[in-house]
Amino acid sequence: MAKVLIIAGDFVEDYELMVPFQALEMVGHEVLVTCPDKEIGNTIKTAIHDFEGDQTYTEKPGHLFTLNATFNDIHDDNFDALLIPGGRAPEYLRLNPRVIALVQAFAQSKKPIAAICHGAQLLAAANIIEGAKISAYPACAPEVTLAGAKYIDIDVTEAYTDGIFVTAPAWPAHPRWLAQFNTLLPS
Template sequence: MAKVLFIAGDFVEDYELMVPFQALQMVGHEVHVICPDKAAGDIIKTAIHDFEGDQTYTEKPGHNFALNADFAGLNPADYDALLLPGGRAPEYLRLNSDVITMVKHFADSNKPIAAVCHGAQILTTADVIRERTISAYPACAPEVTMAGGIYANIAVTEAVTDGNLVTAPAWPAHPSWLAQFNQLLMAL
């Protein structure tokens, strides 16, 4: 089974962290979640985003999530795959040069990378999606295009795989997104 690294931060989308974290463990993968400037046992706050008929998603307080690995000293070469959940965290995580270096390691090594919703913001900043078909929350479509990616305007319940990248617009795509990501993990 694969060893999967998640990069998350405060106000990560609750479902986009909790569900993949539990589901990937359920099928036998080892999963570690890190956050810049935090260590194993530290807490990050999550946010619940919902689609309630407004012009954009709504946001409510989520759960506290205990990290299970240290950011400092982590070697991405020790991991087989990367997962980038969405929410508000990616907008500031992408400003951390160590995060970007880690993402580039996974891309340059052609290791499986899954990103959902605003997780694509980290991929665009890392400059790893040129000429790749990528889905993301629709508000991120201009960023995907400006970074040289091909934005996949798919249903919120769907996901797209392009080589080692598996992306989806939001948490309603979990069944498709996680199934496609798990296929890549099982092929390792």
């Protein structure tokens, strides 16, 4: 089975961290979740983003998530794939040079990368999606396009795979997004 790295941070979208973590472990993959400047046993705060008919999503407090990996101990060559949840975390994680280097290393090694919602901000900042077809939360479409990718506008329940990239607009796409990602993982 695969060893999957999830890079997260405070105010990551709750469902986009919790559901992939639990679902991938359920089917037998080893999943490690890390955050810059944090260690095993530290927690991060999550936020629940919901779609309630407003012009954008609403945000509510989520759960505390206990990290099971120390960021400074992470090396891309110890993993088979990368998963990037959305929420507000990617907006500041993309400012961390080591996070960017990790994302770039996964891409250079042609390892599967799943990103959902605002996770595309890390893909764009890492400059790894030029020429790819990438979905994301619609507010991230300009960043995807500016990074040289083609933004794929799909229903919130859909996901899109292009080579090593599996992307989706938001957590309602989990069944399709995780199924597509799982087909790229070693079993």
